[in-house]
Amino acid sequence: MAQxxxxxxxxxxxxxxxxxxxxxxxxTAHLVCEYCGAMNDINPPSTPIEEQDYETFLSKAVTETxxxxxxxxKCQNCGATSSIDPKIASSLCPYCTSPLIxxxxxxxxxxxxxxxxxxxxxxEKAKSEFQKWxxxxxxxxxxxxxxxxxxxxxxxxxxxxxxxxxxxxxxYVGEQGVYYYTEEQYTExxxxxxxxxxxxxxRNTRWYPVTGQLDFFFDDILICASKSLPVNYVNKLAPWxxxxxxxxxxxxxxxxxxxxxxxxxxxxxxxxxxxxTKALESKVRQQIGGDDQRVISVNTSYSSVxxxxxxxxxxxxxxxxxxxxxxxxxxxxxGEVQGERPWSSAKIALTVIGGxxxxxxxxxxxxx
Ligand SMILES: [Zn+2]
Ligand SMILES: [Zn+2]
Numbered sequence: 301m302a303q304x305x306x307x308x309x310x311x312x313x314x315x316x317x318x319x320x321x322x323x324x325x326x327x328t329a330h331l332v333c334e335y336c337g338a339m340n341d342i343n344p345p346s347t348p349i350e351e352q353d354y355e356t357f358l359s360k361a362v363t364e365t366x367x368x369x370x371x372x373x374k375c376q377n378c379g380a381t382s383s384i385d386p387k388i389a390s391s392l393c394p395y396c397t398s399p400l401i402x403x404x405x406x407x408x409x410x411x412x413x414x415x416x417x418x419x420x421x422x423x424e425k426a427k428s429e430f431q432k433w434x435x436x437x438x439x440x441x442x443x444x445x446x447x448x449x450x451x452x453x454x455x456x457x458x459x460x461x462x463x464x465x466x467x468x469x470x471x472y473v474g475e476q477g478v479y480y481y482t483e484e485q486y487t488e489x490x491x492x493x494x495x496x497x498x499x500x501x502x503r504n505t506r507w508y509p510v511t512g513q514l515d516f517f518f519d520d521i522l523i524c525a526s527k528s529l530p531v532n533y534v535n536k537l538a539p540w541x542x543x544x545x546x547x548x549x550x551x552x553x554x555x556x557x558x559x560x561x562x563x564x565x566x567x568x569x570x571x572x573x574x575x576x577t578k579a580l581e582s583k584v585r586q587q588i589g590g591d592d593q594r595v596i597s598v599n600t601s602y603s604s605v606x607x608x609x610x611x612x613x614x615x616x617x618x619x620x621x622x623x624x625x626x627x628x629x630x631x632x633x634x635g636e637v638q639g640e641r642p643w644s645s646a647k648i649a650l651t652v653i654g655g656x657x658x659x660x661x662x663x664x665x666x667x668x
Contacts, residue, residue, distance in 0.1 A: 312385075313554050316340055323555030326419035326456075326632070331551055344549040349415040351465060351606035354569065365412070368550075370558055372408035373400045380528035381408055381560040382457070383553070394455045394557055395528035396625055397618050410560045415545040416458065416611040418552045419632045423454050426615035426630040430454070433637040434628075441621070453619065456632065458553060458611035459534070460525040460561040462568035463542075465607075468576060470514045470600040472584045477505040477592030510588050516580065520608075521572040525561030529616075530627055533638040537631040540612055548611070558611065565607065573602065 312321035313331055320335035330339040357366075370383045377398035384391065390401050421429075434445050484502045487495050520542060524534045563571070580600060585593045613632035618625055628639035 312387075313340070313551055321554075322551075324419065324552050326422040331554060342549055342551045344552075345547045347547060349545055349547055349608065351608055352414065354464070354565075354605035354607050357607070358565070367409050368412040369407050369409050370553075370560070371405045372558075372560060373402070373405050375400060375528070378528040379562060380526065381562070383558040392453075393618070394457050394616050395526075395618055395627070397620050408560055411565065411609050413460070413548045413609045413611050415548055415608060416552060417540065417542075417545055417613055417633055419456055419556065419613040421630075421632055421635055423456060423615060425635065426454055426632060429630055429635040429637055430615075430617070430628060433639075437641060443621075453617040454615045454630070455617070456556040457614055457616045458556055458558045459529070459614050460559055461610050461612055462523045462525055462561070462563075462565065462572070463520045463608045463610065464518070464523070464569055464572040464605060465520060466518050466572070466576065466602045467604045468514075468516050468518065468580065468600050468602055470516070470580055470584065470598050472512055472514065472588075472598045473596045474510050474512075474584065474588050475507040475594040475596070476510045476588050476590035477507050477594070479591040480504050480506060505592055507594065508590075512584075512587060514580065514583055514587055516583060518572075518576055518579070521575055523563070523568045523571050523575075525563040525568055525609075526559055527562040528559075529629070530640065533627065533629055533640070536638045537614065537629060537636055540631070541633055545610060553611075556613070561609075565609075569605070569607070576600070576602075 314320070315322050315333035315336060315338055317338040318333060318336045320333050322331035322333055322340055324330075324342070325332045325339075329342050329344075331342060332339055372381050373384045374381045375393040375396060375398055378393060378396040380393060380395045382394065382400075384400060384402050384405050388402055390399055392398065393400050437445070481501045481503055483499045485497060485499055488498055490496055522538070522540070522542075524531055526534070561568075577598070577600065580598060581595055584595055584598055588595075615630040615632055617628040619628070620626075626640045628637070630637050
């Protein structure tokens, strides 16, 4: 398909006025020409973002319209596959700072995202949010703080996610515990050294077998499909304003990096099931009721499973410091900053010594 060829080469879109390449301007619905400043509108399809049926999608033959092709390079170090601007000879992997060579780019096919949240804040704003955040880290090494800010490595990356909906039906076997109290005799030695007999209330649990059934519908379980980012920090970037998702349009990608999922559709659903299982167990406990519960088995069937593949915008900076990679992430919708907190052992030692010194001075003062 000719159109498919275009897609692979359209990491850039041409300006209608001068033909130069266009970049998406965060917070708007336009592409802006870096050369003549002309605004070119993006008109994303206003069709509602539909869920795709999971089973149907897996069993049918993949068609061209199901796919998106991007010119991408796979990082040999961390395994991330990200889009690359063919005009730049080399760059650094946004996740691990290893060098990436544009000449190694290949047409990478992936399940076409159905929707995305475009970048809302620009790189300058992200940087200032990050500056505020890192200034608050008292115990971070000053050299690292300075280096990270100066490096200006913030790259706008669309991170791939899956969301799943599922109807669940669980059959469970468990026990309901009901508390009852009994009196118990014990002896105690009082202050005069005499042994005295006393009684106290003791709590016991009586267990009753329970079986039951639980119906529950899960909506939009969000699973990060990147493996090159620390998942706990990615999760802390939430909440995302998913109600503002718009239909996917490649123009929103221009000027930004797009990562291909490393966690596929099926693996993502396994992760979603693990989350659902955890949530269902606490729902089963609620339904068993009583004072305490034992869950012996929960057998869940999943039906009407649907999914969406979507891209969420993050400014990302990876920085290698003393042989360790530090990741800093900014939610490009809210400005929320997350990252690995570096600790300076020298600063901590100084603070501890300072504290001890203060105690010692106070001690000397009070002694007088
Ligand atoms: Zn132009
Ligand atoms: Zn990498």
